[in-house]
Amino acid sequence: MNTMTPLLEIRGLHIDATLPNGSTAHLLQDISLTLARGQVLGLIGESGAGKSTLGLTALGAVRGGAYVRAGEVRLGGIDLLTGGPALLRDIRGRRVAYVAQSAASAFNPAFRLIDQVIETSVQRRLMSKADARRRAIELFAKLELPSPETFGEKFPHQASGGQLQRAMTAMAMCARPDLIVFDEPTTALDVTTQIEVILAMRQAIREEGMAGLYISHDLALVAQMADAIMVLRHGRMVETGSVKQVIEAPATEYTRQLIAARGLRHAVQPERPPLLEMRGVTAGYGNVNIVENLSLVVPEGRTLAVVGESGSGKSTLGKVICGLLPAKAGRLVFAGRPLEPDMHRRPLDDLRDIQIVHQNPDMALNPRQRVREIIGAPLGRFQGLSGAAREAAVAALLEQVELKPELADRRPGALSGGQKQRVCIARALAARPRLIVCDEVTSALDPLVADGVLKLLARLQAEEGVSYFFITHDFGAVEALADHVAVMRNGAIVATGPTAQVLQPPYHPYTEALIRAVPELRLGWLDAVIAARKTRSQDAFPDRRPS
Amino acid sequence: MSLSDATARPAAPSRLAGLPVALAALFCLACLVCVIGADWIAPYGEADLVAMPWQAPDLAHPLGTDQLGRDMLSRIIFGARTSIGLSLAIVTLAFAVGGALGLAAVTLGGWADAVISRIVDLFMALPPLVLALLALSVSGTSLVTLTLTAAFIASLRVFRLTRSLGIDIAARDFVDVARLRRDSTARIMWREILPNAAIPLISEFGLRFVFAFLFVASLSFLGLGVQPPMADWGGMVRENVGALNYGRLTPLVPAGFIALLAISVNLIGDWLVARRGGGR
């Protein structure tokens, strides 16, 4: 093979899709890129930008309903689009491999991991079964999976998410392909898990000398993994260049915004008296307690952020406050009076005073109702509004959350992610609450959109004096909004206090682990972490309590 | 994730793609017209003996005559009224009862759910035909008891489906929001849960309709179904099936109508689901 030919070359690629209603969507328009051997290209963009579609074309594949309108995709000089199915089968797995976002569903639940990892090599007769197993075990070790000799004997459900993601990488690498497409490989993981996975992947890519297409919505992460970056938006290429070039001297306004995102900082506010106090709260399902003997205070007109990884119990706390999950023990005091643990026994006033905004607006909005009904329902219930008055109130609320009043006629399906979340906020506001429980309200949103929502929340607090119980795993959001922070782990608070205090050294070690694990948007951050690990030659972030 | 090879533009969808659905709709419409207007449309009476048995089709009797010399076309038209009307009644009742109980079980949860579910489990543990055989032998055979029995049996499955769909929907956050607003159980069932279960339920409605048809026919066979001289398509197959032994094809007529109806209902159901993005 001519070493001068680029490994992957895409020219003038247009991909369209036929939608169920018969119309045509343009998924990718006029994309061109070149990728040399051993090089990693980061593909960045918000949801719907076409990153994954582009990634799949490197394997000569499209999702159902999509097709190539124009352009060519060459791998090692061979055109994949005209080569026919046999050619595609030949290159897939052997020359290009794929690492999916959700390894948990990308592994076949019926087979042991090792059999799936070596499947390409064995089925394609690239290696003997014994060789393939050796290779897999070597990769398991390289990817720092526990007991690499026996790890492969597990079934997918017996491994953790981070392990599966690494096993998936091993599966991609096993047959020594030239190129691996990583499709948001760590998006579903917690930050502390994510850092382990990207460390392992990064080292493995380096050692194996493979080229990569690294797809992510997280610019900071891509900056660590890639040599070059391509920014996509609405299926078009925004800009492309080396990592350094893109993050230090972005050529377009959009990229600049992306870089600037997550830069919001919340000004320090004067202290206020408590609105909600939780004292010794214990809650859980059945005999299992998720949170135990936990005390927190939300001040009036201020934001308390609760930070922690999945499973730490922060969302459970949100449900306890709303009364959806009655606390088994402990007391809730709201505005100086005791609050019934069970929502069914709370007076309507209490229900009105405490509202909730959920993480995923798709689940939180009834897809069969129009925005008008969604926002109108609490207006009717809590404000007793109907008819024209309710109509006017809906319009006012929409304006308050920076949406056009015309959207009242739409159903959630016809709204963008950010718009949906704003409708959720408007629905909460409609009750004129004193406290809103915000449960991961930005985590399903693209960074720029999330920023907008955070700004909106800040503005609304300033205008309405509403308090937020702000559940998140994102320190950027904490810094943007929170007056106070509580860091949770395994159902308990490990650190709490004013934001400035908790997020500044000296940290609690777990807080530090969390903060350190968040990729930073600077060149060489990951290398520094690797270096730091090597010197300590042990687990990067041991859970060491101060003694 | 459904993947396909990246290739050039796929073949354009045929202009005739919608034709089967249109024909199916037309057929169903015609059937509905018969359901409503059988008395005016049918050239002869339902039970009138007008000619010799098993006559070949001619101008006076376009579909021939049946085993007693009744006009087949008229019987088909009246049969549409009985069969379709009966199946519709059965399925509607089954959905009203099974659906309401299913939604109630989901919305109320707790012991109400447990009690209803266990009772349904018990009846589902009994074979439907045995259940019907006993129920109809106990209660006697009339259109009312037939409808109630078949509806009861169908409602068990409708309950299960509604409940499983409902549990999925009730776990969504917007239902919590409605609860936190203290919306009534009925309102939550009706406004929040039901609309989201509608498409799969409609598709199930079509399927249950076809099964109800079959079920009534099976009961006719056991002498417990629609009672003659009333015409029903399943019963007409049964009545005329003897003609097969003499090489006459009369029983194929009602059988063909049953098949056509089943296909039509199915096509329309699929089309409805597909039009709504196929999402469950």
Place this chain on the structure above:
Amino acid sequence: MLVILAKRLAMGIVLVLMASALLFFAGELLPGDFATKLLGSSATPETVEALRRSRGVDAPALARYLQWLGGLFRGDLGTSLTNGREIAPLIATRLKNTLILAGAAALIAVPLAVGLGTLAAIFRNRLFDRAILVLSMVTVATPEFFFAYMAIAVFAVNLHWVPSISIITAGMSFERMLPLLALPVLTLVITSCAHMIRMTRASIVSVMDSDYVGTALLKGLPEWKVVVRHVLPNVMSPIAAVVVLNLADLVVGLIIVEAIFAYPGMGQLMVDSVSKQDITVVQACGLIFAATYILLNMIADLLAIALNPRLRYAR
């Protein structure tokens, strides 16, 4: 997993018990009376009473239920009201015959249906698939007696290939039984295949849309290999459930086929007994049917558990 097993088993037993009560009292409610039915015109009050007493029907219902239940545990199903015969041996023969017929039908229908369903799924939305779907819908909707009579008209009356009556007797050799079983089996295969085909196809299609099938395709495996290696193992559990549930329907659905082909099975026995108001036999048949149904449903559940690696191999 053992806990799940035990729970499911306990639930099955409770269901059978409840079904027995339901059947017993439903039987009690049957209108008319076997004695008046049997004696017909000579049913003077005295003869009816004499016959009823001789069959022990004059005791209160609850006492008879408990007695019946007690008998069940000893394998004693009581005696027929009309001719006083022991029910247990009668049902044993009939049940065996029914199982022979259902088994023969299943032996052909299951591989055929799973095969056709798989092919339909592989050729999804192509002509073959559409044809299979339409055909199966038609067979689902057409009353099974239609197929039975068609089969008789064609294969027995016109072609004289096989007999139209399938009366098998104890001790009949397999070769002699074979032609007798041909038509009922054919009918059952046609009617039971349709549902299984559709369910198999649906199961496979849903698995084919899963991420891991996408992964396998992107490994460069040919489509058939993906189906064989990745899809089939994962649809085993839902298909097994469908198959077992269809077996349950098959055993019970024999009623009509048995009546047409005069096949001496359980269904015919039950229908006979209902019409003769022979309540004890109706109750016993109903219970056997319910127990079979519950047992097979339970097996379906247990199969689903057994075939699920998540439950087989704990974390």
Place this chain on the structure above:
Amino acid sequence: MSNDMGKIRIMPGAGNHGHGGISRRDLMKSAAALGLVAGAGGLLMPGAARADEPKKGGQLRAGILGATTNTNDPALRQDEFGVMAAYTTYNHLVELNPDKTIKPELAESWEAKPGATEWIFNIRKGVEFHNGKTLTADDVIYSINRHRGEKSQSGAKSLMAAIADIKKLDANQIQVTLKSANADFPYNFTGDHMAITPDGFEDWMKPVGTGGYKQTSFEPGVRATWVHNKNYWKPGRAHVEEVEFLVLNDTQARIAALQSGQIDALGLVDPAAVEMLKGNAGVQVVNSSGGQFWSYALNCKKGPFTDPNLREAMKHAIDRKKILDIVLRGNGKIGNDQPLATTDPMFNPDLAQTPYDPEKAKFFLKKAGMESFKIELNTSDATFANSANVGQLYRQAALPAGITIDVVRQPADGYWDQIWLNVDKPMTTGVWMGRPTADMIMSMVYASAAPWNESFWSNARFDELLVQARGELDAGKRKAMYGELQTLIHDNAGHVVPVFADFIDAYSPRVKGLMPTPSWYLMGARFTERVWLEG
């Protein structure tokens, strides 16, 4: 002869259509005495049966209606199966001939003492049961007594209630004393219930009789088999080597079994199938015209039909010919509102046929002081097949006369118990299988105190004359008396008899010796004894 009336019940598998699916439980052979010469007229005589010499051997297979509940016990026998099996396994004291005369069977001879209340029966000597035992008077008395007494569960109980006492005179002679005179008493011993079994016999799964065939296997509701009885005493009878009954209840399946050659004989053939079967070279169809008739009972005790004019109107408002043509396809005779078939020796030929005449009906209506009239007709599948359709034809015919008949279809279960013989119902449907003697049918249906006086008719002259006729030994006087009885019924009773329906049987071509037998299906249920097989 047992006196059950022909209740017809729809069997599973039969749907509700056609005759074939009907089980005639408790069905009687009608002894519609067809005079030997007179009767043969309209009957089909297949083949030149009489010319053939009976052949021995072969297997005769018949499709018979039955159920799992069947038994060989003559007292409790049910369905067509029970009747057919009774004449295959057992003999009776008296045999009914195809011409409705009787001849000795196990009773070698009999005589009535003057007054016809005491009867002496001489039991045939040297007859052996299947188990080798020799027939004696004890066996006969045991067999008769099973139907008598408080504890009897027999279907022939009320028939045998006529007996006051039975005495054994010697080993081969018995004396029967009746409660009242009956010149036709020996006919009572022809019925299938009255089979003769050994003294004390109870093992009905392995029956023992003196009949032409020994039962070799019995699976109730499935099949039964017999082999020829080598020691059979009756000469020129029971020709085949093996007999097999297959229980076939499904109408279509029965005919298909005959067409596909799986069975040789089949009774209760649907009239609708007759024409097609006749066109089928592989099938012989035999029509036996007898005393089976349908009836519409007009309640003479309560309601509108207490007025005889309205009864007359109803009798003129029915189109009997149309019912015969369409529903029976001509397989029968039109009725004349009295119970005797034209072939009955007691039939009164002078009785004028009531025509279909709406004008005349209108006239009687007017005579009753009415312009129009509305009445509810209760029908049920428990009676005869298509009874609701026949009701429709009645309705269509009666409309021009200003009579509106609302046909109500009652459920089969409970019809006989609750609707029929219910004094609150003005009009019900019935069906009668005919009886061997005129007295039997008249005493059962028309006498004031008759158990099944379905029209609640009461006529003093009729009641008196009926008793006289029963005890009258002079043939000429009896015939005149029965003639008058028929006239009384025809003119005054609340009974509309639209048609007499033929018994229709079908056989495979190899069955020989067939002969129309007006008493019941399959040669009066004696086909196993009378036919032989060829080829």
